[in-house]
Structure formats: structure tokens, C-alpha cells
Amino acid sequence: MSNDDPMNLAAAHDWGYAGKRVVVTGAASGMGRAAAEILVHLGATVVGIDRQAIEVEGVAETHTVDLADEASVSAVAAAITGELHGLFNCAGIPGTADPRTILAINFCGLRHLTEALLPQLTPGSAICNIGSTASVNWIYHVDSLLEVLHEPSYAAALDMLEGKLADLGYPYDVSKEAVNLYTAWRSIGLNEVGVRINCINPGGTFTPASRDFTKAVKSKEFGSEMLEHWPKLMGRMAKPHEQAWPMVFLNSPFASFVNGATFCVDAGLTSGLVSQQHHPMIAAGMFWAPAQKASS
Ligand SMILES: NC(=O)c1ccc[n+]([C@@H]2O[C@H](COP(=O)([O-])OP(=O)(O)OC[C@H]3O[C@@H](n4cnc5c(N)ncnc54)[C@H](O)[C@@H]3O)[C@@H](O)[C@H]2O)c1
Numbered sequence: 001m002s003n004d005d006p007m008n009l010a011a012a013h014d015w016g017y018a019g020k021r022v023v024v025t026g027a028a029s030g031m032g033r034a035a036a037e038i039l040v041h042l043g044a045t046v047v048g049i050d051r052q053a054i055e056v057e058g059v060a061e062t063h064t065v066d067l068a069d070e071a072s073v074s075a076v077a078a079a080i081t082g083e084l085h086g087l088f089n090c091a092g093i094p095g096t097a098d099p100r101t102i103l104a105i106n107f108c109g110l111r112h113l114t115e116a117l118l119p120q121l122t123p124g125s126a127i128c129n130i131g132s133t134a135s136v137n138w139i140y141h142v143d144s145l146l147e148v149l150h151e152p153s154y155a156a157a158l159d160m161l162e163g164k165l166a167d168l169g170y171p172y173d174v175s176k177e178a179v180n181l182y183t184a185w186r187s188i189g190l191n192e193v194g195v196r197i198n199c200i201n202p203g204g205t206f207t208p209a210s211r212d213f214t215k216a217v218k219s220k221e222f223g224s225e226m227l228e229h230w231p232k233l234m235g236r237m238a239k240p241h242e243q244a245w246p247m248v249f250l251n252s253p254f255a256s257f258v259n260g261a262t263f264c265v266d267a268g269l270t271s272g273l274v275s276q277q278h279h280p281m282i283a284a285g286m287f288w289a290p291a292q293k294a295s296s
Contacts (some may be wrong), residue, residue: 006241009038009041012038013042017042019043019044020045020086021045021060021085022045022086022251023047023048023049023088024090025067025089025090025110026050028051028056029052030208030209031240032088032090033240034244036056040058040059045061046061047059047061049062049091050064051065051091068101068104068105068109070108070154073112073116073154076113080120081120084121085122086121087114087121087127087128087251091110093105093209093212095170095213095216096219099162099171103171106176107161107182108154108157111157123193124253125196126195126251126252127196127198128250129179130179130199131202132201133202134170134286135179136273138177138178138262144167145164145178145181149181149182161174161178176201183199184262196251196255196258197260198255198262199262200246200250200262203234203265203267203269204237220285221284222285225281225284225285226282226286227285229278229281230282233267233268233269233282242265246265273286
């Protein structure tokens with residue numbers, strides 16, 4: 001990698017994307033924008049969707065959508081016609097928004113769009129979602145979150161998820177836990193039709209949304225203490241393309257046996273937590289949720 005090539009594009013060949021048609025949500029900014037730029041470079045026909053204007057050179061088609069609005073998601077899915085070979089679900093918002101909007105955009109909108117586009121994804125296609133290191137507790141909430149996954153309606157699932165917040169924790173974390181579990185749960189059925197689904201869980205990444213992500217962490221119990229110790233964890237924040245490249249890999253033919261995986265892209269943050277190598281305040285900030293507090 002050099003200063004002239006900050007995204008390491010020169011080393012990349014087509015990665016199996018030449019002539020493939022892929023959808024990227026959140027393509028206007030941050031990780032989604034980086035993914036769209038890389039995919040254009042790799043020869044893919046990129047369909048970008050976002051609520052903001054998408055200004056990525058070479059994107060073949062753009063659509064406006066509000067993932068918080070079921071009708072808008074249905075309309076954009078209907079407007080994207082023809083065969084698809086990949087879906088990159090990058091759009092999302094930080095925990096500074098109101099809880100219902102967070103759950104709607106980060107989980108319900110993502111799932112509704114994915115299910116609506118599935119019939120167009122040809123065998124060999126793949127889907128990559130974005131969770132978060134904040135969803136580290138998802139494995140403890142499987143029973144409760146499965147009830148939500150078994151509810152196919154956007155509106156009813158949103159009501160259910162909102163009703164569970166008091167038990168499960170912070171809205172952003174819960175929205176991303178649902179994304180992690182959706183990835184794991186859906187991977188079995190999709191395997192039968194030749195479509196893979198995976199998820200990256202990014203650590204702190206420098207994007208236009210970073211300030212709001214930091215603000216949201218600060219407002220959590222032990223959040224400020226966790227942020228104090230944060231620089232020791234990763235040394236630095238990730239750059240958007242450092243999240244986009246793993247997604248590009250996961251949706252490529254080179255990851256053909258990877259399915260249902262939650263892939264941590266966090267410089268070891270989650271591994272350090274699980275193996276109890278991080279400062280206890282970081283563990284407290286990451287693991288401490290209202291439900292655990294109540295039962296402790
Ligand atoms: N930045 C981080 O530190 C970090 C860490 C972990 C996970 N994430 C997740 O990564 C993903 C990308 O975040 P980012 O940091 O690149 O943020 P970003 O704000 O730069 O990009 C997010 C994109 O999603 C779009 N979007 C938001 N709400 C939408 C809606 N209702 N309908 C359609 N599009 C909408 C935005 O317009 C924006 O283009 C998100 O899902 C976020 O939760 C971010």
C-alpha cells in the first residue's frame with residue numbers, strides 16, 4: 001500500500017466481481033461508499049442505494065430509500081429489477097437516534113430489503129451484513145431474538161424488538177445483535193438455494209458517523225471509562241476500506257465455504273475481551289447491559 005494508493009487497489013485483480021451485479025446499501029458514505037468504490041474498481045456493476053445522494057464515480061444505478069419506512073424499502077426493491085450476484089448491507093445509524101428508528105433502520109429495513117431481493121440473487125451469490133463489536137452479547141439473547149426472527153412482518157417485528165429493549169439492553173446493540181443472529185439463522189435456509197450470508201462486526205471506524213458513535217458509547221454505563229482505555233485496544237480507528245475489503249472477500253467466490261459467519265474486523269478487540277486480556281472497564285462497557293445489571 002502507498003500514499004498514492006491508500007485503498008490498496010493496485011494489488012487487486014477482479015476477485016470474481018467482473019461482470020457481476022451487486023447492490024450496496026449506504027453507498028453514499030463511510031464503509032458503504034468504500035465498498036462501492038472497490039467494487040466499481042473490481043469490475044462489478046454496482047447498484048447503490050441510500051437516503052442521501054450517492055456520489056461514487058462509476059456506480060451504474062442509484063436509488064433513494066429510507067430503510068426506516070417499510071413502503072420505501074418495498075418500493076426500492078421493486079425498482080431494482082434483473083439478476084443480482086451480491087448484496088452489501090452497509091447502511092446503518094449510531095445509537096444517538098431514537099430507539100425505534102435505530103431498530104427499524106439497522107435491523108427491520110436490512111432484513112426487509114434482503115428478503116425482497118432474495119429471488120433475484122442467483123446461485124453462487126452472497127450477502128454481507130454489518131453488525132458491530134457492540135453486538136458481542138448476541139449469543140446470550142438467541143432465545144428472545146429468535147422470536148423476532150420468526151415474525152416476518154416489518155412492523156410486527158419492530159414492535160416486538162422495541163418491547164424487548166428493557167430486557168435486552170441498548171437499542172443500537174440490540175439492533176446489531178438481531179443482525180448477527182439473522183445472519184446465523186438465515187444461513188441454513190439460504191445454503192439450500194446456493195446463496196451465502198455473512199456479517200462483519202467492525203470495531204471503531206473513522207467515518208462521517210464516528211462522532212455520533214463516540215457520543216453514543218459515552219452515554220452508556222461505563223462508556224466514558226471504556227473510551228479512556230480504547231486507544232490501547234486497537235491503536236487507532238479503522239479506515240472505511242479496512243471494513244469494506246473483508247466484505248468484498250466474504251461476498252467473493254474465494255469465500256465459497258464461509259456461511260453464517262460473524263467476522264470480527266476489530267484488530268482483536270472482541271478476542272481480547274473474550275480471553276479476558278482487556279482492562280476490566282472495557283469489558284464492563286462492552287458487556288454491561290440493563291438485563292445483566294438487573295440480574296447481577
Ligand atoms: N463507524 C463505526 O465505528 C462503526 C462501528 C461498528 C459498526 N458500524 C456500522 O457500520 C455501518 C456503516 O456505518 P458508517 O460508519 O460507514 O456510517 P456512515 O454514516 O458513514 O454511513 C452510513 C450510510 O447509511 C445511510 N443510511 C442511514 N440511515 C439510512 C436510512 N434510513 N435509509 C437508507 N440509508 C441510510 C447513510 O445515509 C450513510 O450513507 C453501519 O451499519 C454502522 O452501524 C460502524
